[in-house]
Amino acid sequence: MTKKQITTFFYSLAFAGVAVYLAYVKGWIFADFESISPQSAYELLQNDPKVTLLDVRTAEEFSKEHIAGATLIPVHELSQNISKLTSVKNKKIILYCHSGTRSVAASRILVENGFTPLNVTGGIIAWKAQGLSVTPY
Numbered sequence: 001m002t003k004k005q006i007t008t009f010f011y012s013l014a015f016a017g018v019a020v021y022l023a024y025v026k027g028w029i030f031a032d033f034e035s036i037s038p039q040s041a042y043e044l045l046q047n048d049p050k051v052t053l054l055d056v057r058t059a060e061e062f063s064k065e066h067i068a069g070a071t072l073i074p075v076h077e078l079s080q081n082i083s084k085l086t087s088v089k090n091k092k093i094i095l096y097c098h099s100g101t102r103s104v105a106a107s108r109i110l111v112e113n114g115f116t117p118l119n120v121t122g123g124i125i126a127w128k129a130q131g132l133s134v135t136p137y
Helices: 003-025 038-047 059-064 075-088 101-112 123-129
Strands: 034-036 052-055 092-096 116-120
Touching: 034 038, 038 092, 038 116, 038 123, 052 075, 075 101, 092 101, 092 123, 101 116, 101 123, 116 123
Parallel strands: 034 116, 052 092, 092 116
Antiparallel strands: none
C-alpha cells in the first residue's frame, strides 16, 4: 500500500466514524425510543391529557420561549431529577430541546430509567417552522 492509499484509508475511516457519531447523536441510529414530528406532538398534546411535555433546554432558553404546558428539566440535570417524573412513568413523555440533539440524549436517559419518551424531531425550531405557537415566559 502506498502512503497516499494509507492516508486515504484513514481519512475515510475518520469520516465514517464522524458520520456514525452524528447519526447516533441525532437519534437516527441505535435509538430505542420513538421520534415524532412537531405536528404529531401537537396533536398528541391536544388529544391525550395523559401526555407529559418536557423541555430539556436550559432555564435561560426556557425563559425566552417554550411550548405551553412544558415542564423544564435541563438535560444536564435530568439524571439527578428523574424522581420528579415518577408520577408519569407509565405515561408518554414528549421531549424537546432547541434542535433535537439534547432531547435525543434525554430520551436515552429516560429509556434507561424505564420511561417511554417521544422525541420531537427538530426541537422547538421545527415546532415553530410548522407554525405552532410558543409561549414567552
